[in-house]
Amino acid sequence: MTNNTTRTLRQGRTPRLLRDTFLLPRGLLGRIGGRLMARNPVQQEELAGLLVTLSPQEVCEIGSGPGILAKLMAERCPACRIDVVDPSAVMRARAERRCRAAIEEGRVVVHSGAAEALPFADARFDLVAAVNNVALWPDLDAGLREARRVLRGGGRVVISWHSATAPDKMQRRLALSEAEAETLTRAMDEVFGTVQRRSLTHSAVWEATVPQT
Ligand SMILES: C[S@@+](CC[C@H](N)C(=O)[O-])C[C@H]1O[C@@H](n2cnc3c(N)ncnc32)[C@H](O)[C@@H]1O
Secondary structure (H helix, E strand, C coil): CCCCCCCCCCCCCCCHHHHHHHHCCCHHHHHHHHHHHCCCCHHHHHHHHHHHCCCCCEEEEECCCCCHHHHHHHHHCCCCEEEEEECCHHHHHHHHHHCHHHHHCCCEEEEECECCECCCCCCCEEEEEEECCHHHCCCHHHHHHHHHHHEEEEEEEEEEEECCCCCCHHHHHHCCCHHHHHHHHHHHHHHHCCCEEEECCCEEEEEEECCCC
């Protein structure tokens, strides 16, 4: 970036109902939002299928919400340890409940935090994933720099968002505009030096690899 402005994918004020239910879930609305998010987890299923092919061991999931992806990863990737981070206490409680068995085995750990300030040491992970929250980050570049900081050389970041071509009408409505998608591509390119953008059936995905040192 050439100036000091903070870049976000979606600007402007969000109605409180939407914010408290889905964007930064809290209270009763947040608990309802957590249930709705878990109702038809085709995106997380599809993404887990992609992530396990990367054979990760140390995984960081940003904005885990109610823990759907973390549970799938724990089930499908026995060698994985998954550290999830979410700023919403309601979502962390849901994730802890959903992932209880893996938490007891020490394979999932739920942390309080946010993309722009990850509570992890440098070079800790070989995979960082974020599903349906990159457009909520208040500082896109800070979030991407944090993802890079906690990745080892050769580590991969996989960021997904609702797809404009998904079968589901709501997902299509939530998709990034082409200008927003381009902003994300450019921002990832600036931080990681390279980025691949592709469409899965249910999600749009941006991937990058940290160069080996
Ligand atoms: C729509 S939910 C998606 C949850 C989950 N990834 C899923 O796919 O089910 C958005 C999540 O992003 C979280 N979130 C909001 N702001 C965030 C930030 N700055 N950094 C990380 N996560 C954030 C919210 O608390 C919420 O759990």
